[in-house]
Amino acid sequence: MTLSRRRFIRNSAAGGVVLAAPALIGSVARADDGPIKLGSLHDLAGPLAATGEPMVYAIMLAVKEINDAGGLLGREVELINYDTQSNIQLYSQFAQQLAVRDKVDVIHGGITSASREAIRPIFSRFRTLYFYNTLYEGGVCDRNTFNTGTTPAQTVEKLVPYAMNLWGKKAYIIAADYNYGQITAKWMRKYVEDNGGEVLSTDFFPLDVTNFGPSISRIQAAEPDLLLSAMVGGNHTAFYRQWAAAGLKDEIPIASTTFGLVNEPATLEDAESRGVLGSYGYFEELQTPASQAFVEAIKSEHGAQTPYISELAAASYEGVHLWAEGVKKAGSVERMAVIEALETGLSFEGPSGPVVVDPKTHHVTRNTFLAEVVESRWNVLETFEQQAPLDTAAVCDLEANPNDTTHYIIDI
Structure with missing residues (x-):
């Protein structure tokens, strides 16, 4: 072995x-x-x-x-x-x-x-x-x-209200363009609306997309309080770099159901990943x-x-x-x-x-957990025991x- x-x-x-x-x-x-x-x-x-x-x-x-x-x-x-x-x-x-x-x-x-x-x-x-x-x-x-x-009831249901309580009620959703991203975006919308919020718009991206300039411009124009991300894979990591380069990282914060699964906190610069929220069934x-x-x-x-x-x-x-x-x-x-x-x-x-x-x-x-990126590592904020x-x-x-x-x- x-x-x-x-x-x-x-x-x-x-x-x-x-x-x-x-x-x-x-x-x-x-x-x-x-x-x-x-x-x-x-x-x-x-x-x-x-x-x-x-x-x-x-x-x-x-x-x-x-x-x-x-x-x-x-x-x-x-x-x-x-x-x-x-x-x-x-x-x-x-x-x-x-x-x-x-x-x-x-x-x-x-x-x-x-x-x-x-x-x-x-x-x-x-x-x-x-x-x-x-x-x-x-x-x-x-x-x-x-x-x-x-599944979303175990993690997204925890992530969305936490992020909204921190940052505001107006959300913009970005997601991978296949069934995971499409359905997860629906769950995000549900939990936003269940907690008294509004989804301004949703953008979907194929897994091979690496240029997010036009979408970043649309998001900035919409002026959301927060960005909800269900992007997937190495190519989509480029979004976070381009988001920070556009000067929006601190202006519109991010909560994600997928950030970190390909080690984004460590592979991105601290300024590109700091403060992103995530919720999973495990963190290293x-x-x-x-x-x-x-x-x-x-x-x-x-x-x-x-x-x-x-x-x-x-x-x-x-x-x-x-x-x-x-x-x-x-x-x-x-x-x-x-x-x-x-x-x-x-x-x-x-x-x-x-x-x-x-x-x-x-x-x-x-068990599921909610965490924030701090100095290129996840800092676990809350534990939710035995989620069905x-x-x-x-x-x-x-x-x-x-x-x-x-x-x-x-x-x-």
């Missing part, structure tokens, strides 16, 4: 495309001896590489800890990772490869909601258990899928013993240049351990046995605190409807 980043990327590079013959559709036969296989689909190249890299490191750490403790059911856990290179087509290709050729027992993967929705139907088709360990817009209701990241700066041990284990293995260890890494680590708890309780890696074990409300004490499976939604109840995924719970009940596989657009 000890791999340098360069060697790891080389060893997890693309393989061939596997096309399913009709006879293979359905449950894929897996060996009941030998290693238990855990598949991973994450971006180690492209605009989302700095996000995907610590997620993979966290999965590697969890697998190592499980194997050091004797494995599962007396068997070693083998990690098989493919670098999806921020490319949706590769997600689809490697998802099928993991399910059909590699015959993995579980898959942890996906960063953007677009990547999740490209691969989730493949795993349902081939009866392969799937964990999505990324904060997202909420609404996935699928018995074959477990979601360990936060948490000073609990479990958090400090988690961060130290990853950085001691992969070096000081490891990208920021965000909620996405913590949720990936916690997701692997939750799956392992399901295997232990089930006494099997068989998909339905593990699903039923997890649905008993299993929990794991992770770097973010207790993470508990909600049987009705297959999401988790978890109430948004998804409003549309999803897998106990009543176990065959549901819908990604609901929650009525906001």
Whole structure:
């Protein structure tokens, strides 16, 4: 399990495309001896590489800890990772490869909601258990899928009123132009209006956009009290540089649901990041013993240049351990046995605190935190203990409807 980043990327590079013959559709036969296989689909190249890299490191750490403790059911856990290179087509290709050729027992993967929705139907088709360990817009209701990241009711609901109480009632929203950004912008609007505020306008940007001059001019002309950002990926980091260069950083402050996931506090100048507010299910700066041990284990293995260890890494680590708890309780890696074990409300004490499976939604109840950037680091201001995924719970009940596989657009 000890791999340098360069060697790891080389060893997890693309393989061939596997096309399913009709006879293979359905449950894929897996060996009941030998290693238990855990598949991973994450971006180690492209605009989302700095996000995907610590997620993979966290999965590697969890697998190592499980194997050091004797494995599962007396068997070693083998990690098989493919670098999806921020490319949706590769997600689809490697998802099928993991399910059909590699015959993995579980898959942890996906960063953007677009990547999740490209691969989730493949795993349902081939009866392969799937964990999505990324904060997202909420609404996935699928018995074959477990979601360990936060949803808007757990974080955005805390962030927006806090920012409005500090800065004012008039908000302007900017967001990535795909389903995460579009739906999160609706949640932002809801929480602004619920707290007596007004959204002046909303701008959406494709992930490859790096020039924000025209939008910055529009925002300045609108004269909002605050800016709410759901920008995504390395290219969108350019917005914050251009915002500060335009002299607007101190004039119109920013609260974001995504700032920091690609290490913006450290990669931007202090003047460009200072004072930004964020809310997540984990911050690297948490000073609990479990958090400090988690961060130290990853950085001691992969070096000081490891990208920021965000909620996405913590949720990936916690997701692997939750799956392992399901295997232990089930006494099997068989998909339905593990699903039923997890649905008993299993929990794991992770770097973010207790993470508990909600049987009705297959999401988790978890601690969330609100923080401010100070001197290129997050300063945690408030902790909200054991927040439930109430948004998804409003549309999803897998106990009543176990065959549901819908990604609901929650009525906001």
